[in-house]
Amino acid sequence: MSDTSVKFYQVGSFAVGNRLLPAAAGSVQSDMERTNALTSGHRACQGCGEALGARYAMDAAMRAADDKVIAVNATGCLEVFSTPYPESSWRIAWLHSLFGNAPAVATGVAAALRAKGRSDIRVIGQGGDGATVDIGFGPLSGMFERNDDVLYICYDNEAYMNTGVQRSGATPAAARTATTQAVGPEPGNIFGQGKNVPRIAMAHEIPYVATATVADLRDLETKVARAMEFRGARYLHVLVPCPLGWGSQSCDTVKIARLATQSGLFPVFEAERGEVVSSTPIRQKVGVEEYLKLQSRYSHLFSPKRRDDVIDKLQAAADRNIKRYNLMPEEAGEL
Amino acid sequence: MEQPFAITLQVESSLANHTGSWRVERPQYVNLMPPCNNACPAGENVQKWLYTAEDGSYEEAWRALIVENPFPAIMGRVCYHPCQTVCSRAQLDEAVGINSVERFLGDLAIEKGWSIPVTAPSTGFKVLIIGAGPTGLSAAYHLRRMGHAVTIRDAADLAGGMMRFGIPKYRLPRNILNAEIARIEDMGVRFQMNHRVDNVQDAIDDGFDAVFLAVGAQIGKRAYIPAGEAARILDAVNVLHDVADGEAPLLGRRVVVYGGGNTAIDVARTAKRLGADEAMIVYRRTREKAPANDTEIQEAIEEGVLMKWLSTVKHADAGVLKIERMELDEKGFPQPTGEFEELEADSLVLALGQEVDLSLINNLPDVEVREGTVHVDSNMMTGRAGIFAGGDMVPAERTVTTGVGHGKKAARNIDAWLRKEKFEKEPIPKVVEYSDLNPWYYSDAPHAVRPRLEGARRASNFDEVVQGLDESTALYEARRCMSCGNCFECDNCFGVCPDNAVIKLGPGKGFEFNLDYCKGCGICVTECPSGSIIMIPEKS
Numbered sequence: 115m116s117d118t119s120v121k122f123y124q125v126g127s128f129a130v131g132n133r134l135l136p137a138a139a140g141s142v143q144s145d146m147e148r149t150n151a152l153t154s155g156h157r158a159c160q161g162c163g164e165a166l167g168a169r170y171a172m173d174a175a176m177r178a179a180d181d182k183v184i185a186v187n188a189t190g191c192l193e194v195f196s197t198p199y200p201e202s203s204w205r206i207a208w209l210h211s212l213f214g215n216a217p218a219v220a221t222g223v224a225a226a227l228r229a230k231g232r233s234d235i236r237v238i239g240q241g242g243d244g245a246t247v248d249i250g251f252g253p254l255s256g257m258f259e260r261n262d263d264v265l266y267i268c269y270d271n272e273a274y275m276n277t278g279v280q281r282s283g284a285t286p287a288a289a290r291t292a293t294t295q296a297v298g299p300e301p302g303n304i305f306g307q308g309k310n311v312p313r314i315a316m317a318h319e320i321p322y323v324a325t326a327t328v329a330d331l332r333d334l335e336t337k338v339a340r341a342m343e344f345r346g347a348r349y350l351h352v353l354v355p356c357p358l359g360w361g362s363q364s365c366d367t368v369k370i371a372r373l374a375t376q377s378g379l380f381p382v383f384e385a386e387r388g389e390v391v392s393s394t395p396i397r398q399k400v401g402v403e404e405y406l407k408l409q410s411r412y413s414h415l416f417s418p419k420r421r422d423d424v425i426d427k428l429q430a431a432a433d434r435n436i437k438r439y440n441l442m443p444e445e446a447g448e449l
Numbered sequence: 450m451e452q453p454f455a456i457t458l459q460v461e462s463s464l465a466n467h468t469g470s471w472r473v474e475r476p477q478y479v480n481l482m483p484p485c486n487n488a489c490p491a492g493e494n495v496q497k498w499l500y501t502a503e504d505g506s507y508e509e510a511w512r513a514l515i516v517e518n519p520f521p522a523i524m525g526r527v528c529y530h531p532c533q534t535v536c537s538r539a540q541l542d543e544a545v546g547i548n549s550v551e552r553f554l555g556d557l558a559i560e561k562g563w564s565i566p567v568t569a570p571s572t573g574f575k576v577l578i579i580g581a582g583p584t585g586l587s588a589a590y591h592l593r594r595m596g597h598a599v600t601i602r603d604a605a606d607l608a609g610g611m612m613r614f615g616i617p618k619y620r621l622p623r624n625i626l627n628a629e630i631a632r633i634e635d636m637g638v639r640f641q642m643n644h645r646v647d648n649v650q651d652a653i654d655d656g657f658d659a660v661f662l663a664v665g666a667q668i669g670k671r672a673y674i675p676a677g678e679a680a681r682i683l684d685a686v687n688v689l690h691d692v693a694d695g696e697a698p699l700l701g702r703r704v705v706v707y708g709g710g711n712t713a714i715d716v717a718r719t720a721k722r723l724g725a726d727e728a729m730i731v732y733r734r735t736r737e738k739a740p741a742n743d744t745e746i747q748e749a750i751e752e753g754v755l756m757k758w759l760s761t762v763k764h765a766d767a768g769v770l771k772i773e774r775m776e777l778d779e780k781g782f783p784q785p786t787g788e789f790e791e792l793e794a795d796s797l798v799l800a801l802g803q804e805v806d807l808s809l810i811n812n813l814p815d816v817e818v819r820e821g822t823v824h825v826d827s828n829m830m831t832g833r834a835g836i837f838a839g840g841d842m843v844p845a846e847r848t849v850t851t852g853v854g855h856g857k858k859a860a861r862n863i864d865a866w867l868r869k870e871k872f873e874k875e876p877i878p879k880v881v882e883y884s885d886l887n888p889w890y891y892s893d894a895p896h897a898v899r900p901r902l903e904g905a906r907r908a909s910n911f912d913e914v915v916q917g918l919d920e921s922t923a924l925y926e927a928r929r930c931m932s933c934g935n936c937f938e939c940d941n942c943f944g945v946c947p948d949n950a951v952i953k954l955g956p957g958k959g960f961e962f963n964l965d966y967c968k969g970c971g972i973c974v975t976e977c978p979s980g981s982i983i984m985i986p987e988k989s
Contacts, residue, residue, distance in 0.1 A: 117558065122892065122894055122924075122925045122928050122929075123892065124503065124891065124892065124927060124928040124929070124930070124937070125890045125891055125892060125939050125978060126892035127979060128889065128891070129890045129939035129941050129944075130939065130940040130941045130942065130943060130944030130945065131938065131939055131940025131941075131944070132939065133504065133937070133938045133939070133956060134503060134504055134928065140940075141940075141944070143940070143943070143944040144940040144943065144944060144952050146745075150949050152759065152949075152966070153461050153463065153464065153949050154463070154464060154468070154948050154949045154950055154966035155461075155463030155464045155465065155466040155467070155966060156461075156463050156466075156468075157468070157946070158545065158947060159968075160471065160968045160969060160970035161946045161968075161970035161971070161972055163947070163948040165948070166945065166947040166972075169947070169949065196463070197458060200457075200458060200462065201456070201458065201459070201463040201465060201466055202458035202459065202460065202462050202463060203461065203463035204458075204460065204461070205460055205461050214658070215734040242622070246590065261576065282580075332943055357970075363971075363972055364968075364970040364971060364972070365970060365971030365972055365975045366972075366975060366985075367947075367970070367972055368945055368972055368975065368976050369975055369976070372889065381500075385731045398889070411641075440831075447918060
């Protein structure tokens, strides 16, 4: 070790905080004075990834926008568990809307602020994958196409969880939901359907599109802050595991999100005006099975009969992501 | 309540909903036993002093270290660091260089002249310690800190015992040894050197309330080797002692050392430094089975010491030895083969272990001797009330660190006995296993290697072989610690709680769970890097 100017801080930026670094270098979530946009007493299930993702994203947005944020929420788990009348868990300016129209309402709020000359106040639309990928997709596409000054955040838990785990356009292949039997002979979702909204958003060539997960806080916060540097339509797609719908242990929510990224099944990247500009490399590569086996929605792949054919297809999808988003740059360089 | 237009719900009105009632298990912060602390023969709180050093609080770290062990600079050189053998980080990349950080802190303390104040009020008790080796010095240090008046008597002219007369200078420079002993003297411990104690009973009659025996094991074990009259056969302990006294014995050009322990290695490496062309270790078993520390063996080989494993010395004559080749039986014991060879050797040094000189307790019939060592109870007291014994005199691993640990343990028990109490050791918490950790969160960082002198260069002199780390590498090494089983305030629990039910109390104060809202999901437990949170069942 000849280099004597080693800068090394034990957990670096992997953990939420780091006592060895100055407070200014800390994450929003390590700040004792963080907004807590979504505070205690909400009725989300134990270990809810969406509750975690929403607080991470909104707290970061509040810091980036100097606490001047209006949030417009689509119907879905997030709304139901955060605001059952007469209670609200929100500590920010927050609007209820319908299942399908949150992007349109956000567009309206942005227009009103423009009319009032309040460019300092930023607008965020948010919803689950049902509201985003399926029901509210038309207004979302319109919001992108008009380049309205809104950051739309999708908390993707890959099905309609609030109403009893029905399949959505974001449900991945082979995952079982309450309604996947209806579309094929297998209990899991069929291959070749569904929508990849981050790529669709990129196709609109809006200023900024990014993906993130609750497993990498610093990355998520950085992307929210980056999104707030742009004006116009922006889209952030956050993977938020759902213990209820995925059939996982409540304690494993963050771990499962981490395995989703480390297997390559969920690529983490950012794009500007339709082009991928960076991706987060895989740090500890795992096979898809590590990810699948912690979730009972995939249990039919392991019993009563192990379905290597299906697991291989999922592995192929992960490998395709790794190549497509350059998730293992060192390995690619060696080839 | 009347609300403004279009506002239907109060901000954070959900706080009325105490979701903690859903919980069937609750998280709890714990302090578990890190493997390093558990392995330390001196009972150091390694995790704690590394943690303290991590932000550059070196003096505070050193003071945390010396609560258990007064010799960080010596330890950082001669300890075989069992802490590193069990370090959890070894399963991630490489073990933390605990020993090198310890040396850095120890050397810094000497450089800065940090002293140890005695703050405890005087107890009025007088304790005599016989033997100024690591065990006796450690006991003196701890007893003095507790407020007792301590006198050490030793037959030698200088204190240090085997650290001075057994361990060669190239492993432990004497200025370091002297500095750490001087610090104990400065605390008011009375040293009576050149004061051999032949009769413990007489010493007790001098007015001491308790006595601690720590004279070590200094008599080289004899083995019967048929030898011609002109054969030159020496004893390893005497050779090392003479070298330490500056009276290098005549060993000749070709030196054979018989034995496979650390003392044998020390003699062979010393012989090279005294100018022998050839120094060879002859040992009846294999390298793997040799009791010597592997690092020592490796360093000796690098310096050109030759190794002859699976061999015994059958006969010694002037200039020549007769060697029999051995082989291991199925149980791993060496058995003779009847194959002989001759080996040229100007001298043969026997390093076959050491025995305790028990003459000083001849007049104490209550003190029981078993198989050549003094028998003590779990409180380190001999059969005679008020007389304690430790170190190499009692059955134990014979290392400096074990001796230091004995000294501490004896001091605590002597203190309790003097106060007519019984020392109760705190129960040891669960030892952390690697599976308790979440290693994802630790940055990738290989071990910083301490620079060493080149083998050929170092074999020609008594300069210190292993060099220290500078500050930045020591800090780097300290920060590689994973803080097993103990919170290091990474804020993960505070961040990952979906219910905002972890309260951050501020730097140095840790965290609390807000049980009004904690639903018991356990994400904080899974994501805690150091395994410092556990789930416990709620009372139904």
